[in-house]
Amino acid sequence: MYNTHITEKQFKNLVGIVHKVSGISLNESKKSLLKARIAKRLRATRINSISDYIQLIDQDKDEFDNFIDGITTNHTYFFRENKHCEYIINTMDPSKSLKIWSAASSSGEEAYSIAIQLIENHFRFEIFASDISDTMLEIAGRGIYPLDRVRAVPKQLLHKYFQKGVNHSANKVKVKPEVKTHIRFGKYNLVTAPPPKAEYDIIFCRNVMIYFDLPTKQKVMDDMWTALKTGGYFIFGQSESIVGIKTPLKTISPSIYQKR
Ligand SMILES: C[S@@+](CC[C@H](N)C(=O)[O-])C[C@H]1O[C@@H](n2cnc3c(N)ncnc32)[C@H](O)[C@@H]1O
Incomplete structure (x- = not known):
């Protein structure tokens, strides 16, 4: 007991x-x-x-x-808050090579969803997908998911970019290597690690700030400024708030900011 x-x-x-x-x-x-x-x-x-x-x-x-x-709360799924990805596809130039950071990627669904859509739209890109959790990073690296995680993936993309499991794995799908090849997974603690300098064109940092207090959010926002290239976008979750945070980033929409 x-x-x-x-x-x-x-x-x-x-x-x-x-x-x-x-x-x-x-x-x-x-x-x-x-x-x-x-x-x-x-x-x-x-x-x-x-x-x-x-x-x-x-x-x-x-x-x-x-x-x-x-x-930590790791809940996530494919094509979550997909308006953000649509914004990127409609705004960025596909001929330029993009460096993207999925900064609290959990079990990888966010990074794979972005990769699939950028491949579909002929972008050149690489994604660094990070999380504090080794367990989540292991799942992300395997790229095998139960069917309920891919419910929001359009059927045509599901067939094109996932392999369907057979026999005892019939209720699972596996992300194809052509998607995986764009992504590097690694451990990164947003609170303790120093920020990379002006490397990224886009940073997705979604549904993690919601768990941070104001000083921690401020630190993360300052780091994101450092990590973005000029012209780059910082994106956070639609239900998150950065009220009370000071940032030189310019608001594009309530959850999309840009470094100008
Ligand atoms: C709810 S998930 C968000 C997943 C994905 N970004 C999404 O929007 O669906 C939050 C993730 O943040 C991670 N996390 C929590 N604290 C963190 C920290 N200090 N540094 C990096 N990741 C952290 C958790 O391990 C978890 O996987």
Whole structure:
């Protein structure tokens, strides 16, 4: 039996660790979520108290990564918020080679969706797809997904760019190598890593800022400015807000900004 009772001190300790490492703010309302996710890790590690678990993540780097993996929300799917990609296709010059960063790519669906559409529209491009989570990056690298993740992919593109699984994998699809070849997956922590300098034409940083507090959002926005080429676009999720953030980026639409 696992004792998942968290004292106030332990909760604050864990919240501090999560914030320091990932920038994610967990307030009191997230306590039950945190407890549920820790309970899962307790079962997986066969440790039966939170105080022992806190000691473990202090000493064991792999379990520490598992803990952060368990705390982050990785929900994503193919062709999510696809208006952004349509904007890029309608605005950018396909003859120029584009460098794109999918900066919290989770299990890879975002990067593959962008790649498929840019290939379709004869763009030259490369994508760096990054995330804080090793588990998500592993899934992304495999490129194998259950059918419910590709529901929003138009049928014709599904047939063209995915292989259908057979036998016990009949409910799965695999991204074809011609799409994969445009993407490099790698670990990158938006909160602790230094930003690349003026490298990118487009940065997608969607549905991750929503978990950050204001100072962390400000740091990420400043880094995005540094990482963009002049004329480049910064894109975040449609349900996210950057109210209160100071940035020299110019607003194109509520979730698309440009460095001029
Ligand atoms: C909800 S997913 C967003 C996936 C995709 N961008 C989308 O819009 O569908 C959020 C991702 O942000 C990642 N994440 C959280 N904190 C991060 C950090 N500090 N640095 C990089 N990635 C982070 C999580 O691991 C998760 O995969």
